[in-house]
Amino acid sequence: MRARLDQVIALLKGDQGADRIVPPSGFTVRLTLFTSAAMAFLTIFALALSLAAGRLGTSWGDELARASTIRISAPPEQMQEQVASVLRLLEQTPGVETARALSADEQRELLEPWFGPALPVEQLPVPQLIDVSETSDGYDADSLRLRLQAEAPGAVLDEHTRWRRPLVAAASRLRLLGWVSILLIGAATGAMVTLAAHAALAANAQVIAVLRLVGATDGYIAQAFVRRFTLRTLSGALAGTLAGMAALLLMPSAGDVEGLLTGLRFEGWQWLLPLVVPPLAALVAYIATSAAARRVLGGLA
Amino acid sequence: MIELDNVAYSYSGDALLTDISLQLAPGTFHFLTGPSGAGKTTFLKLCYGALKPTGGSVHIFGDDVTEMDRDAVAYMRRRVGVVHQDCQFLDHLSVAENVALPLSVSGQATPDQAENLNELMGWVGLQGKFDSLPPELSGGERQRAALARALILSPDVILADEPTGNVDWEMSQRLLRLLIELNRMGKTVMIATHDLGLIRAAKAHVQARVLRITNRTLQTAGADL
Ligand SMILES: Nc1ncnc2c1ncn2[C@@H]1O[C@H](COP(=O)(O)OP(=O)(O)OP(=O)(O)O)[C@@H](O)[C@H]1O
Ligand SMILES: [Mg+2]
Numbered sequence: 051m052r053a054r055l056d057q058v059i060a061l062l063k064g065d066q067g068a069d070r071i072v073p074p075s076g077f078t079v080r081l082t083l084f085t086s087a088a089m090a091f092l093t094i095f096a097l098a099l100s101l102a103a104g105r106l107g108t109s110w111g112d113e114l115a116r117a118s119t120i121r122i123s124a125p126p127e128q129m130q131e132q133v134a135s136v137l138r139l140l141e142q143t144p145g146v147e148t149a150r151a152l153s154a155d156e157q158r159e160l161l162e163p164w165f166g167p168a169l170p171v172e173q174l175p176v177p178q179l180i181d182v183s184e185t186s187d188g189y190d191a192d193s194l195r196l197r198l199q200a201e202a203p204g205a206v207l208d209e210h211t212r213w214r215r216p217l218v219a220a221a222s223r224l225r226l227l228g229w230v231s232i233l234l235i236g237a238a239t240g241a242m243v244t245l246a247a248h249a250a251l252a253a254n255a256q257v258i259a260v261l262r263l264v265g266a267t268d269g270y271i272a273q274a275f276v277r278r279f280t281l282r283t284l285s286g287a288l289a290g291t292l293a294g295m296a297a298l299l300l301m302p303s304a305g306d307v308e309g310l311l312t313g314l315r316f317e318g319w320q321w322l323l324p325l326v327v328p329p330l331a332a333l334v335a336y337i338a339t340s341a342a343a344r345r346v347l348g349g350l351a
Numbered sequence: 352m353i354e355l356d357n358v359a360y361s362y363s364g365d366a367l368l369t370d371i372s373l374q375l376a377p378g379t380f381h382f383l384t385g386p387s388g389a390g391k392t393t394f395l396k397l398c399y400g401a402l403k404p405t406g407g408s409v410h411i412f413g414d415d416v417t418e419m420d421r422d423a424v425a426y427m428r429r430r431v432g433v434v435h436q437d438c439q440f441l442d443h444l445s446v447a448e449n450v451a452l453p454l455s456v457s458g459q460a461t462p463d464q465a466e467n468l469n470e471l472m473g474w475v476g477l478q479g480k481f482d483s484l485p486p487e488l489s490g491g492e493r494q495r496a497a498l499a500r501a502l503i504l505s506p507d508v509i510l511a512d513e514p515t516g517n518v519d520w521e522m523s524q525r526l527l528r529l530l531i532e533l534n535r536m537g538k539t540v541m542i543a544t545h546d547l548g549l550i551r552a553a554k555a556h557v558q559a560r561v562l563r564i565t566n567r568t569l570q571t572a573g574a575d576l
Binding site for chain 1: 433
């Protein structure tokens with residue numbers, strides 16, 4: 051008898067007791083677990099998408115900033131003049147930040163892999179290269195081409211990376227959308243937990259009434275619900291996060307080819323980021339349930 | 352302990368109770384009678400802060416109930432043991448856990464309370480029902496469990512609404528003796544009942560005042576009992 055009494059008292063004591071005062075409800079438990087797992091899974095993908103888009107945007111952006119090149123092929127006697135007029139023209143072109151003719155040494159360095167270090171660049175009819183770096187707005191390539199044609203017929207504008215400019219903008223937009231999605235998922239999790247907590251509080255109106263009558267404070271009652279929903283959300287989100295990370299690990303790799311689809315993964319320390327998702331989900335659940343409990347309990351007579 | 356000053360109460364429209372003044376002094380024993388629907392339950396609810404008076408003022412342990420916040424009401428309930436007319440339990444917990452519920456919600460559940468719980472369950476004749484669930488109890492057993500639950504925190508005031516409504520004479524005498532015993536230990540007791548036999552039986556053992564609700568107000572019953 052004594053042992054059983056101790057057992058009863060132990061059950062009623064502390065957190066375990068506070069948890070037990072709310073009757074277990076299998077169905078809503080499973081729904082909350084499932085929803086928070088699904089939300090966490092989606093968050094992982096939105097996170098990976100944001101990070102991948104950010105990475106892509108940065109690396110493409112770096113290449114873009116590295117500029118385009120103008121190649122001038124002209125007979126040696128006209129070379130100086132054409133170079134000068136192209137440089138002058140570039141100086142007046144809006145959207146061009148700097149323009150600089152490469153020196154003979156630099157040109158030799160560029161050609162070295164093919165022709166060896168002893169190449170007498172000065173005596174060969176190699177084209178003169180002009181390095182152009184743009185402002186962030188860029189220049190109007192078509193009009194620049196037209197004017198080059200008029201001023202220096204031997205000049206060719208080589209825009210090897212410009213085609214990526216709209217992609218960089220798209221990547222940065224995609225990254226933004228990824229973060230917005232994460233915020234929305236967080237808000238939806240909060241809304242879901244609020245609904246579930248309201249349902250649980252309403253379903254347990256009699257339990258709450260009895261607890262109030264025997265002297266339970268709102269804080270004590272709320273704690274039972276808050277703990278339950280926080281723990282459920284935490285474990286659901288943990289499962290969803292692990293599933294999401296596993297799914298990313300299993301994404302087929304495309305080697306060095308860089309693209310959004312193949313870049314959908316975490317890199318290095320970024321693998322730690324998803325681990326923040328379950329605690330954050332639990333925090334959202336904690337806040338949502340506390341607010342719901344405060345509202346419902348405060349409204350009781 | 353509990354002080355009512357010119358209290359009026361109306362659920363909606365007409366006043367159910369008016370002009371009620373009463374002081375429940377420590378260690379007193381009161382019976383509350385009156386026809387069904389007179390407002391006995393309502394009166395008791397006013398005494399433990401479940402209802403706030405629509406007129407006049409109620410002070411419980413010196414605090415005005417209209418100024419108590421919800422936490423203050425919760426703390427006050429731990430000092431007032433209430434047996435409700437329609438006893439409600441947590442149906443998913445055992446009877447023993449339900450009786451010990453006031454201990455756990457007030458953070459006082461300790462192993463040395465086990466003896467206390469055991470003794471109390473014996474007094475109300477529920478030794479065999481430790482592990483039953485409340486829905487498995489008979490009406491009288493529920494009332495006894497509710498009484499045990501009201502007493503577990505050893506409250507200063509005990510308010511019991513028809514605590515013997517569903518039990519046989521034998522058991523009602525037993526419960527009455529328990530309440531009288533508690534009163535001798537200094538507890539303030541108020542019992543709402545229709546059972547004049549119970550009141551007569553009590554008067555042999557204890558100095559009890561009998562209050563009657565008639566004509567919407569509280570009167571001290573005469574010697575006709
Ligand atoms: N929540 C409520 N809302 C409206 N009217 C109520 C409410 N509770 C009780 N009443 C009314 O107030 C009157 C008094 O009810 P109360 O329960 O206090 O009577 P009582 O004296 O305890 O009766 P009984 O002896 O049958 O228990 C009744 O007419 C009842 O209909
Ligand atoms: Mg009644």
